[in-house]
Each structure stands twice: as structure tokens, then as C-alpha cells.
Amino acid sequence: MSQRTWDNQPRPARLEERLDDDVVRCHLSPRNCRIRPGQHGFCMVRANRDGRLVTLNYGRSVHATEETIETEAVFHYAPGARILSMGNVGCMLNCDYCHNWKTSQARHVEDKDVYHYTPEEVVDIAVRHGIKVISWTYNDPVVWHEFVVETAALAKAAGIVNLYKSAFFISGEAIEELIPVIDIFSVSIKSLDPKYYRKITKGWLEPVLEGTEQVFRAGKHVEVSTLMVTDLSDDETTAREMATFVGERLSPDVPTHFVRFHPDYKMTDTIRTPVDRLERARKIALDMGLNHVYLGNVYDTESTNTWCHRCGQLQITRYGLNADLVGLDGDGACVGCGARAPIVLLPDARSRTRVPELPAEGLDLARFDWHGDVRALHVQVRNTSDAPVRAYHRRYGDPAAEQSWQVIDLAPQESFRYIAAKSTAGEVGVQVAVPSQCTSSLHQVFDRAHFPTVEASAGTLNEDVSPLPLFQPRTRS
Ligand code: SF4
Numbered sequence: 001m002s003q004r005t006w007d008n009q010p011r012p013a014r015l016e017e018r019l020d021d022d023v024v025r026c027h028l029s030p031r032n033c034r035i036r037p038g039q040h041g042f043c044m045v046r047a048n049r050d051g052r053l054v055t056l057n058y059g060r061s062v063h064a065t066e067e068t069i070e071t072e073a074v075f076h077y078a079p080g081a082r083i084l085s086m087g088n089v090g091c092m093l094n095c096d097y098c099h100n101w102k103t104s105q106a107r108h109v110e111d112k113d114v115y116h117y118t119p120e121e122v123v124d125i126a127v128r129h130g131i132k133v134i135s136w137t138y139n140d141p142v143v144w145h146e147f148v149v150e151t152a153a154l155a156k157a158a159g160i161v162n163l164y165k166s167a168f169f170i171s172g173e174a175i176e177e178l179i180p181v182i183d184i185f186s187v188s189i190k191s192l193d194p195k196y197y198r199k200i201t202k203g204w205l206e207p208v209l210e211g212t213e214q215v216f217r218a219g220k221h222v223e224v225s226t227l228m229v230t231d232l233s234d235d236e237t238t239a240r241e242m243a244t245f246v247g248e249r250l251s252p253d254v255p256t257h258f259v260r261f262h263p264d265y266k267m268t269d270t271i272r273t274p275v276d277r278l279e280r281a282r283k284i285a286l287d288m289g290l291n292h293v294y295l296g297n298v299y300d301t302e303s304t305n306t307w308c309h310r311c312g313q314l315q316i317t318r319y320g321l322n323a324d325l326v327g328l329d330g331d332g333a334c335v336g337c338g339a340r341a342p343i344v345l346l347p348d349a350r351s352r353t354r355v356p357e358l359p360a361e362g363l364d365l366a367r368f369d370w371h372g373d374v375r376a377l378h379v380q381v382r383n384t385s386d387a388p389v390r391a392y393h394r395r396y397g398d399p400a401a402e403q404s405w406q407v408i409d410l411a412p413q414e415s416f417r418y419i420a421a422k423s424t425a426g427e428v429g430v431q432v433a434v435p436s437q438c439t440s441s442l443h444q445v446f447d448r449a450h451f452p453t454v455e456a457s458a459g460t461l462n463e464d465v466s467p468l469p470l471f472q473p474r475t476r477s
Contacts, residue, residue, distance in 0.1 A: 006089065006114040007106070010054035013046055014146055015174055022051030028145055028174050029092040030207040043143045044106035045090030057144050059117045062087040062103055064125055065378060066418035070321045072135050072165040072186050073225040073257045075294055075306065076342060079316050079323040081349035083163065084131045086122060087138025088147070089114065092169050094202045095190065097229055099447065101265040104139035119151035123158050128411065132349040133184075137165040145174055152181035161346065168211045169203045175214050184221045187212045191226070191233045192241035200232065209245060216250050221344065224250070225257035225296060228273045228281060234261075239281035243288040252291050253342050258282055259296035262373070262447050272373075279303060292342075297447045299375065300425060311337035320375055321421035353407040358392060358433055367396075368420075368442060369429035376421035376445035377430060383410040385437035393420055397428025405433070419445065 015027040019034070026033045026041050033041035035048040045057040069081040091104035102108050126134055134155050136148050141164055152162040163184040189208055190201055197205040216222045226242050228234035239258070246256050258281045260273045278295050282303050285293045295303040299320055306316040308327065313336030315327035327335045332345045368377055381391045392405040401424050410416055420430040434440050 004109075004111060006060050006109065006111050007045065007056040009058075010047065010049050010056055011058045011146065013053040013055040014149075014177070015171070016053035018051070022048070024048050024051065024053040026053055027171050029142055029169050030171055030204065031092055031169075032171075043090040043092045045088075045143050055144065055146050057089045057106075058147050059119075060089055060114050060144070061117050062113060062138060063115050063380060063415070063417045064117065064122065066129065066131060066416070067135070068321045068323070068419070068421065069133060069135075069163070070318060070323055071419070072137060072163055073188075073259065073294075073296055074163060074165075074184055074186050074221075074223050074255075075257070075316070075318070075323075076223065076255045076292065077163075077184050077221050077344045078133060078161070078346035078349045079306075079318075079325060079343065081133050081346055082129075082131050082352070083133040083135045084122070084126045084129070085135045085137050086117075086141075086151075088141070088144040089139065090143040091140045091167075092142055092203065093140070093167055095167075096200050096265065097227070097261060097263075097267040098265045099262070100139045119147070119154045122151050123155050123160065125416075126155065126160055127158060129409075129416070130348070130352070131160075132346050133161045133163055135163040135165055136182075137163075140166050142166055142168070142170045142174070145177070149177055149181060152178075156181050167201070167203075168208050169201075170207070170211055172207075172211065172214060175211055179215065179218045179220070182215075182220065184223075185212070185215045187215075187222065187224050189224055189226055189242065189245070191238055192245060193233075193238075196233065200229075209249065213249050216254070222250065223255040223257065225259050227259045227261050228278055229261045229267070230270050230273045234273050234277045234281070236280065236284055239284040240288065242281075243285040243290050246285075247289050252289050254290075255292040255294065256285055256290055257294045257296045258285075260298050260447070262297070275301070299422075306341075306343070308334040308336055308339065308341065310334070310339045313337065315341055316343075319423055319425070321419065322423040353409075354402075354404040355392070355407060356404050358405060362435055363392070363433040364436060366432045366434075366440070366442070367429060368432070370422050370427070374444045374446060376419055378417055378419055378443040378445055379432055380415065380417040380441045380443065381408065381410065381434055382415040382439045383413060383437060384439060386412045387437075388412060389435045389437055391435065391438060391440075392433040394431055395420075395423060395427050395429075396431050398424045398426035400424070401427060410438070421445075 017025040040047045065085045090106045164182045165186040168187045194205045282293045304318040313327045391408040394405045
């Protein structure tokens, strides 16, 4: 194994308590690890160095990636918005089914998958690419708290919205530091069963619920989701308990998502959640009085759409990670009855420059066809030249859908990663066109809020694999 260097630049950590004999206690998560000199906390990314608490993953991230806000189980804020997803290394939990275990479990993380960012660089990427939302996501943002707080403050000053997607096993005092800078909290509540939390996540339930209430009471935009793990948490009791929590301790208006599980990490010997169980959970929550209940990681269902709660007008249609506003006016009012929808709109958060045709020469073309449950792709493009260049992509195969090319402007030497996700049932795949000064790699995405680390050409199916489309020189007919 290659030498590991990503964690060798410790920085002072917040939320430190100094104890006798150079021991420190970390107050970032409810675990409150008591750490002796030279040792790590449970998350493996906070440690005691010479009697002081340090963070080992400041600015250590997976590749910054442009996605859509639907990736984060956020349906009522800026639908369809492009977001800049930032993930890091480590976690304060260790869920048996983790969909991001290659980054959340720090011992598995290799230097090749770790990128170094400063707060200024993150904000600069968002600004240059016209991205209005930064999402702190993937493994879990709790464990790089210092970097999140500093960068989110900088982003906020630049007019960018901050989204925090987390399992939210975090202390109340850490939440107080997030509240001034985070606008949206998407909280993943794994179950409402304390025994489940102890056994499957290695954490405990009540701090998650209390933290969710804390940000809701602070007036933040909150959405909650539950991963419905086959035969573990996809039962009617979980749906009822979730609806009770949302209805009684938050509000029936809080969007609630039941999310489909796929086998991963230590749970590869089970099956995906049967869709009828998800639909059943949704019906139970709606019958119990919740107003907005959605399914996640499910296609070809109306249970991902938004209707007006007052007149029944269809307002937003969704397909996978894409959203279309079909029944809201520019001010967010229902076109059916005029009532204001409980949805925050963000002007210009969706659009990219588009062109009808590609330049005549100088581009290599690749095609990737959706197959099975692979309906999204991370495209990583690196400009190896000292001049700005343009890359392009478009959807193909559905004559009724938009056929123009989206433009990706790359600065000199810039590496940029973005998601392309299937947007209609008839769509066959995507086409990517890059100039010869660029290197490119493709990474299949299996369900949302998941960071694939393995290139499409390597490994086995359990390692984020799909057939690699080869880039071919483009010839015009
Ligand atoms: S963040 Fe949580 S798991 Fe990590 S050291 Fe602090 S208390 Fe322990």
C-alpha cells in the first residue's frame, strides 16, 4: 500500500476540552471522545497531538463535484439547482450499509482520492461556474467542522447558499456554530428505534432528533430522510414513527423522504428495497397528516412529484436527480389557485450556457448509455493547458427532450467534476465532448449522495464500475 500523507498536516480543532495529563475531550459529536496524546477519536480524523485536539482533514476532500440539489434529498429549496458538493474523510458513525464507506471509513482512504482545497478555492469554483449552492455532504460534514464553518462563512459573504446533508450525530454546541452560516439542513434519520441506532450505526438516536429540532426551531429550511434498508427499516412501524416525529416535533410541512437502499459495505448480501414497501411507507405518512412525502432513488413513480397541497395542481415533476417546474409562477405561487408554495426559489440557480451545435473541430467525443440501475455519471475533466477551454455534454436518445449542448468552461489547469443524470424515461444516455487539451474520466453513480471513487474502467461491479466509453476523435460527416 502506498504511503498515506493526506492526514499529516494537523490543525487546531474547535470544541476542545483539555483534561489532566494532556488528555483532551472532543465536543464535536455526542460521542465526546476522550483522547490520549498520540491517539485518534472514533472518527479517525481528530486526534490528540501534544495535549491539544487537532483536526487531520482540514480542506481534505473528495473532488468537488457539481450535482443537482435533488441529490441531497432537498425538494423544497431551489428545485433543479446546480450545487457544488464537497465531501471529506471520516465519520462519527459506522453504519453497516454505508453508501460512502470508501471515504467515511478513514482507514480505507488513499492519497489518490484526496484533494486539497482552501476555503477561498471552494468559493472560487462555485462563483466561476455560476453555482449558487454549496452542499456539505457525502461521508458526513460533521467531522470537518472547522473547514465547513470557515468556508460556509466565506461563501455566505459571496451570496452563496450553504446546504448541510448529514446524519447529524452532532453536539448542540457544534450546531450553534453552524446556524449562522448554514441555510438548509437535510437530515438523514436512520430509524426511530434506539436499538437500531446502537447496533447498525454505532451511534445513538436522541441527539439526532434533538439536533434536528434545534435547527428547525432556529428557522432553518429542514428536510428529513430515512434510508429504508431492506428488512431492517423498511417496515410500517418505521414509517409511522417517522411521521410522528416530523408531525409532532417539527411540522407536517417539513418535506420527508423515504429513500431506497442498495447493498453496500458490510451489507452486500441483501436486496434493494422493494418499491412497494417505499410506496406503502409514503402512504402511511401522508395518511398520518404529513403534507409532503417523497421517495428517493426510485424512478418512474409519481411519488417524487410535488402537488399543491391546497388545489392539487401538479407543480414540480421530478425524474431521478432532475426537476422541472411545471405549475409555479416566477414568484413561487401555484398557477392553479395562486397560493404561495412552501418552496424557496433561487433565480438563475439552474441554467448553464447552451449551444445548439458543437464547434466543427478539435473535440473528442464519448458516449455513455444508461444501463440497469446506473442512471447517473460523474464526468471529471482536466484542462492540461495554460489557456481556458470549453467542454460540452448533452443528453441523447429522447427526441422530445432538450438536445442542445451544455457548456463547461474550464480555467487553465482546472480539474472539474460534474454529474450527468438521466432526465427522462426515454433518454438513452449522455454524450461528452472534450478538447484534446483535456484528460477525462467517467465514474458511474449508483443512487444519490454517493461519491464514486473508482473509474468506470477498473475493478468489479461492487466498485462503482461500468463499461468505459472510449473517447474517439470526432469526425464530421
Ligand atoms: S468528532 Fe465525534 S467521533 Fe470524532 S473525535 Fe470528536 S467526539 Fe470523537
